[in-house]
Amino acid sequence: MSRNHKLLVKNAKQVVLICNNGEKYLTKHGMNNLSVIENASVVIGSDGLIRAVGPAETIRARYSESSFDNVIDATGMCVLPGLIDAHTHPVWAGDRVHEFAMKLAGATYMEVHRAGGGIHYTVEHTRAAAASDLLTSLRSRLQRMQRAGTTLVECKSGYGLELQTELKMLEVIEEARSSLPINISSTYCGAHAVPKGKTVAEATEDILQVQLPRLKELMSAGRLQVHNIDVFCEQGVFDLVSTRAILQAGKEMGLNINFHGDELHPMNSAEMGAELGALAISHLEEVTDEGMVAMAKAKTAAVLLPTTAYILRLPQPRARDMLDAGVIVALGSDFNPNAYCCSMPVVMHLACVNMRLSMTEALAAATINAAFALGHSDTHGSLEVNKHGDLLILNATRWEHLIYQLGGHQEVIRFVVIGGNVV
Ligand code: NIG
Numbered sequence: 001m002s003r004n005h006k007l008l009v010k011n012a013k014q015v016v017l018i019c020n021n022g023e024k025y026l027t028k029h030g031m032n033n034l035s036v037i038e039n040a041s042v043v044i045g046s047d048g049l050i051r052a053v054g055p056a057e058t059i060r061a062r063y064s065e066s067s068f069d070n071v072i073d074a075t076g077m078c079v080l081p082g083l084i085d086a087h088t089h090p091v092w093a094g095d096r097v098h099e100f101a102m103k104l105a106g107a108t109y110m111e112v113h114r115a116g117g118g119i120h121y122t123v124e125h126t127r128a129a130a131a132s133d134l135l136t137s138l139r140s141r142l143q144r145m146q147r148a149g150t151t152l153v154e155c156k157s158g159y160g161l162e163l164q165t166e167l168k169m170l171e172v173i174e175e176a177r178s179s180l181p182i183n184i185s186s187t188y189c190g191a192h193a194v195p196k197g198k199t200v201a202e203a204t205e206d207i208l209q210v211q212l213p214r215l216k217e218l219m220s221a222g223r224l225q226v227h228n229i230d231v232f233c234e235q236g237v238f239d240l241v242s243t244r245a246i247l248q249a250g251k252e253m254g255l256n257i258n259f260h261g262d263e264l265h266p267m268n269s270a271e272m273g274a275e276l277g278a279l280a281i282s283h284l285e286e287v288t289d290e291g292m293v294a295m296a297k298a299k300t301a302a303v304l305l306p307t308t309a310y311i312l313r314l315p316q317p318r319a320r321d322m323l324d325a326g327v328i329v330a331l332g333s334d335f336n337p338n339a340y341c342c343s344m345p346v347v348m349h350l351a352c353v354n355m356r357l358s359m360t361e362a363l364a365a366a367t368i369n370a371a372f373a374l375g376h377s378d379t380h381g382s383l384e385v386n387k388h389g390d391l392l393i394l395n396a397t398r399w400e401h402l403i404y405q406l407g408g409h410q411e412v413i414r415f416v417v418i419g420g421n422v423v
């Protein structure tokens, strides 16, 4: 008998849809009113897209179990959309465990950076690494993320700071995309630091005249996929003027603007990003009130990164003020050699405890709003018909266990499903 559906997840105690009216993002009110159905089932078609979600009885009446390749009985379990990690730096060689010790002893992030460590240390090791070694470590990091429930992840370059290594990183991301089930949004971050021996003006010139034009050629020839452009806009890194020039050039190539702003110092990054129509700005520990208003108006998402403030003992981003101002708040792990965290459940936990998000706000921030920050909320981020069949099945009768059990995802997440396949 012909089977025409891939997966039935039946009789779940709760199915957390997130939203069900086609919303592309949620602001504070919507984030606190997530759509949840009790005793429900989900149908994923042979194309890997969601065909139906609804009360178990309705689905039972409409679909015969024999038409499915795979049936999961989720009695006593919860189903929710796959998590989306809106900010990571996962391609690099050479860990920085020694710098963790320095920071614990009191060194600041910028002290380590100025002393030639930090990003510079990673750049040196990443330039020297073979693409095959970078791919092996990237794959294992992405698999760890996947096991912790991430089904769509943003991946940045940015440890090359020159054409050859930046391309090597982007190509490695591309290879990971084609060989792993996890969905990837890829970001060119050639302006992650000013390379040693160069001025900001020289580095900006190299990006504008050498790196971006080559990227454009490869993208138009269909030899490389890149979705977003990023710059680290910070004192002692890229100032506002050079950041604007680089982001603008990326936008003209069709890339989404998604950059690091207002992290260690107030730079008016938020105001500038909103003016350029940025899709997202990350960090924002030092954003101004005016910056928040501008972001809310421009619908520029704030990607908050609880691991960074935690590890660097920075002031927390003012998440509550952003929510009150109507900003679209999303979350990311910021996985990088400074913030070694592959787990969005840990990120959501930190966001709740340290940034005072409610659990429903944290879940919306790690699903529909993170999808929006990557320009993918038409297809990802909620359990709605025709969206990708990416979901988690939890071994718990309430979905909140995913956040409540700190570091407990191994026990809580029973299945991770991407495109209707259990991975
Ligand atoms: O988002 N702030 C700049 N970039 C990263 C850190 C990268 C690194 O230290 O290697 C961040 O925290």
Ligand code: FE
Pocket (backbone or CB within 6 Å): 087, 089, 260, 334, 336
């Ligand atoms: Fe970052």
